[in-house]
Amino acid sequence: xxxxxxxxxxxxxxxxxxxxxxxxxxxxxxxxxxxxxxxxxxxxxxxxxxxxxxxxxxxxxxxxxxxxxxxxxxxxxxxxxxxxxxxxxxxxxxxxxxxxx
Amino acid sequence: xxxxxxxxxxxxxxxxxxxxxxxxxxxxxxxxxxxxxxxxxxxxxxxxxxxxxxxxxxxxxxxxxxxxxxxxxxxxxxxxxxxxxxxxxxxxxxxxxxxxx
Numbered sequence: 001x002x003x004x005x006x007x008x009x010x011x012x013x014x015x016x017x018x019x020x021x022x023x024x025x026x027x028x029x030x031x032x033x034x035x036x037x038x039x040x041x042x043x044x045x046x047x048x049x050x051x052x053x054x055x056x057x058x059x060x061x062x063x064x065x066x067x068x069x070x071x072x073x074x075x076x077x078x079x080x081x082x083x084x085x086x087x088x089x090x091x092x093x094x095x096x097x098x099x100x101x
Numbered sequence: 102x103x104x105x106x107x108x109x110x111x112x113x114x115x116x117x118x119x120x121x122x123x124x125x126x127x128x129x130x131x132x133x134x135x136x137x138x139x140x141x142x143x144x145x146x147x148x149x150x151x152x153x154x155x156x157x158x159x160x161x162x163x164x165x166x167x168x169x170x171x172x173x174x175x176x177x178x179x180x181x182x183x184x185x186x187x188x189x190x191x192x193x194x195x196x197x198x199x200x201x202x
Contacts, residue, residue: 056181
């Protein structure tokens with residue numbers, strides 16, 4: 001069975017929740033940024049395995065940050081992206097290329 | 102049914118894949134970083150709805166980046182976090198607090 005977003009977020013909560021809350025939002029954001037930096041390096045010069053591992057780390061720290069502030073990642077993406085592009089409401093997106101996203 | 106990680110990554114591919122590949126890795130990383138900055142602002146002073154929307158954006162751009170470089174996010178997190186903490190292999194994690202993660 002493919003992993004659902006709630007299952008993933010809960011597994012990160014079970015593994016790191018207690019530590020995460022002790023560290024707080026700002027400290028957790030610093031760890032998240034460290035992983036973002038490592039992703040940047042892996043995108044520039046990493047092997048495919050390096051890249052996959054760094055994507056996993058960024059996603060795990062994003063889930064941890066969401067846990068610390070009580071955001072449900074699945075509800076958040078369903079609310080914003082569940083109906084296609086939030087700009088043009090189409091799939092595929094037909095927004096101008098200079099616009100977000 | 103809760104959204105699975107592969108479903109989410111595919112929906113981002115369907116919506117933005119063509120644009121994403123034209124933009125390339127470096128340009129897509131810049132958009133991703135812009136969203137990370139907005140998440141930082143929302144964590145500092147946003148409403149709960151602002152925070153949820155910024156988490157959704159960061160996750161969407163992370164999925165887009167993964168699509169551009171051909172990384173399967175679910176396989177990546179299962180490989181790294183599927184057996185508990187990659188440091189101590191326990192749930193909850195018992196790594197020293199100064200260590201990653």
